[in-house]
Amino acid sequence: MAESLQIGGEAADSCRERQGRTQNVVVMRHGDRIDAEEPLWLARAERPWDPPLTDSGKIRAWTTGKRLRVIGFPVHRIIISPFLRCLQTAAEVITALCCVVDNETQILSMETSAGVVIDPTRVKANIEYGLCEVFCMEAMRLTALPKDGIWLSDVSELEALLPAGTIDQSVGPLRTQLPLWEEPLVVARERYHTIIEALADKFPLENLLLITHGEAVGVSVSSNLEDAIVYEVDYCAFTHLQRQVFSEPSMAVAVGGFKLVKSSQAGLLYI
Template sequence: MSQIVWIARHANRLDFVNPDWFLTAERRYDPPLSDDGFVQAKQLAQRLKSEKITHIFASPFLRTVQTANAVAEALDLSIKLETGLSEWLNPEWMTEEPERLSTPTLKKLFPKIDHSYTPRIAAKYPETHEQVRARSGQTARCLATECFPEQILLVAHGASVLGAAMGLVGEVAKTEVKASLCSLVKVVLQGPEWLLELKGDTSHLTQVEEVIRFA
């Protein structure tokens, strides 16, 4: 039997559009989507509407939840918050462990969230590049195995999109996957082997990021 794992990066974030937001933000390492990011998220949702996805897993950061929510509404699915898909908790970017909205608070904002889901993999601050890749790769393998043979969508961040893909297809993803904002990776299990079919597709977007920033 075969299986498809879709991996999407969150859409554009407010602090990319307005860097000054960071200076006064209550949770400065957990920015929301920008206005054009919400447009991108809806375009991603339309792209995936005809696919036979049965489970959506998202990093618990606000921008990934907002991106996943657009897809969840279009597909009428719940969102499972998975810490294993979290942002790279890089101490060079973050002077302390990032503060996020609690799951109950997110549930109030996004009713599609499945409050009964228990995250499978933890993300611990601080972590190295190798650690985020290992953590997100382990998460992708775990969720794919748990849900086999169903199609799943993982909504993550630049580094964890790449790590998730590497966790399935191996080192080839390091050079072939281009995880720009709101891009889409498609990995297909054929027999014993995972194959990359989409390597960071942005054909569903009207506005595409020119310089990839893995945050």
């Protein structure tokens, strides 16, 4: 009987040590890309595989950042595909999340991020090659490969596109290189599924915002909603995933898989 009481006491201590929390992961598509709005841009572009945002795309990203600011939980870390359109989207979103205002209604009247003062300590940012575009001719809308074989700038140049002070230099990407060329779509979808879960596992006590490409947003739906087929993902559309995580003295342990929070599906068409 005494042994039984002792075991019960240890179990109670263990329960007190385990602190449960909800981890939120938002998976978001980049803003409006210039080649979709200006088809002739491709003919004169030096880097047609890496289009920037349009001005309206930057405003959409800024507006989405303001929406994420009041989503109901703090975004701790933003993890970004290394392509220019995603980095520019992230810059606008980070600025919105880090904007310093006297009251929250003030930011609602700000139509753009111009002149905004930020507190860069509010979020951490990282670049992740595993979140990149489906790496094939069709997905990247190409007719020819880069002559020098260089797809992207050095990571230090990519990081410089983000607001100063937000890059977390203490951690590196899970994948340090782009996929092999002519990546099959089925392989890319598996990559997205794997990297989303791996990033969540890497930062289990943080809420994450992953800024990536439309196909990845679709995978975040189809992987977590049985028999779902995603037909369309608008610019800056995002999904919201949740799971329970318990924090123990030596580690954080996820309990069960992610569930899709359906209320955040504006901008997605799926059945």
